[in-house]
Amino acid sequence: MPLSSPAATARAVPDTRQRGLMALLLVVNASMYAVYMGVGSVLLPTQVAAIDPDHKVALLGLIGGVSSVFATACNPVAGALSDRSGRRNPWVLGGALASFAGLAFLGRVHTALLAGIGWCLVQGTMNVYQAAVTAIVPDRIPSDRRGTASALVGLALPVGGTLGVLVASASAEHLPVGYLVLGLVAAAAALLLTTMCRDVPRAQDAVPAPALPWRRRAAVFLSALRSRDFRWAFVGRALMVLGYFSVVGYQLYILDDRISLPKGLSPAEAMAVLTPVSMAAMAVSTLAGGLLSDRWNRRKVFVGVSAALAGIVMVVPVLVPTWPGMLVFSALNGLAFGCFMAVDTAVVTLVLPRAEDAARDLGVLNIANAGPQIVAPFVASAVVTAFGGYTPLFLFGGALSLLGALAILPIRGVR
Known part of the structure; x- marks a missing residue:
């Protein structure tokens, strides 16, 4: 079935309900990024440094x-x-409540092993939440409004990221409180969506599909990658996200170990300054990129230019390793990443191979989105350890972003 099918269904929904749905999508995605950024950028690095300060980079x-x-x-x-279930709400709510439990556990542990187990639980359950939330856009939003919808979803990163980092920075001395607050934010957002936006069950096959061997199931899961356009969108997203989060995930340690901060400003407090700067710039470019890409019906130029800019600005902290340099870097990096994520999300929804498999295929795409965010600390620590410092890390992140810009060029199905 062509992708126009869910678009046609979405057009039958009144505009007022679509606007309400878009607002809810902003809320639920913002809560997700609040968890990812608050925990990944502040709470978990702080916890790991307290557990083993001498090996914090490798341990994280x-x-x-x-x-x-x-x-x-x-x-996926x-x-x-x-x-298969034809519903999204149970997965959204179930994932959020399970994540709350995982965050509560994580806030109470004092060993590296238990911290690792807790973060695995949170990452797994938050990705259940994310998979269902992401599928709502192709389910309910027409293709000619995907740019606007994607801009609002993209706006969730600066809104949620700022909220998460501010909460985490304020509770850096009381980690259990920070974990609980972020868990409550995600659970409350999921409850709001599932209460205000009722599921529209999709038609199910009268005859259940036969059971498949696990290898065949894996091949079916990844079948979207056989689509040339989808495959390049996957590669570009993975490179860009890995480059961005390789640096952002270690920003607390960079501020502590490399940057000379103003007197009286702790690394956690510096994060509470840099993050709103980056996220405000991201919000501007997210909205501008999404709306302009809809108006001009052009997507690739926005994605390619923003990814290239993200690669170039990584040299700023290398050339100017100062507090003002970090402020400039944060603003420019936010501009680039915000525009990329907003418009690239629209690109992805337009190159999905089959509408009826939208959530599954977006789950595959989310491997390129969520996977690099979590792999990034492992890769970044290897770069820092192998090459001795944070300068190679900035250059590595910049190179990945530039490669991500090149990956958009072979896509043919989107202008």
């Missing part, structure tokens, strides 16, 4: 690498199961 990388298995596996599996 190890925890991130192991938890990536749970994140990347749970997302949950997406496929929500496709």
Whole structure:
């Protein structure tokens, strides 16, 4: 079935309900990014540094690498199961409540092993939540409004990221409180969506599909990658996200070990300054990129230019390793990443191979989105350890972003 099918269904929904749905999508995605950014950028690095300050870089990388298995596996599996069930809300609410439990556990542990187990649980359950939330856009939003919808979803990163980092920075001395607050934010957002936006069950086959061997199931899960356009979108997203989060995930340690901060400003407090700067710039470019890409019906130029800019600005902290340099870097990096994520999301929804497999295929795409975010600490720690410092890390992240810009060029189905 062509992708126009869910678009046609979505057009039958009144505009007022679509606007309400878009607002809810902003809320639920923002809560997700609040967890990812608050925990990944502040709470978990702080916790790891307290557990073992001498080996914090390697230990954070190890925890991130192991938890990536749970994140990347749970997302497409949950997406496929929500496709099969024909509903999204149970997966959204169930994932959020399970994540709250995982965050509560994580806030109470004092060993590296238990911290790793807790972060694996949170990553796995948050990816169940993310898979179902992501599928709502192709389910309910017409193709000619995907750019606007994607802009609002993209706006969730600066909104949620700022909220998460501010909460985490304020509770850096009281980690259990920070974990609980972020868990409550995600659970409340999921409850709001599932209460205000009722599921529209999709038609199910009268005859159940026959059971398949596990190898065949894996091939079916990844079948979208046989589509040339989808495959290049996957590669571009993975490179860009890995480059971005390789640096952002270690920003607390970079501020502590490399940057001379103003007197009286702690690394956690510096994060509470840099993150709103980056996220405000991201919000501007997210909205501008999404709306302009709809108006001009052009997507690739926005994605390619923003990814290239993200690669170039990585040299700023290398050339100017100062507090003002970090402020400039944060603003420019936010501009680039916000535009990329907003418009690239629209690109992805337009190159999905089959509408009826939207959640499953977006789950595969989310491997390129969630996987690199979690793998990034492992990769970054290897770069820092192997090459001795954070300068190679900035250059590595910049190179990945530039490669991500090149990956958009072979896509043919989107202008």
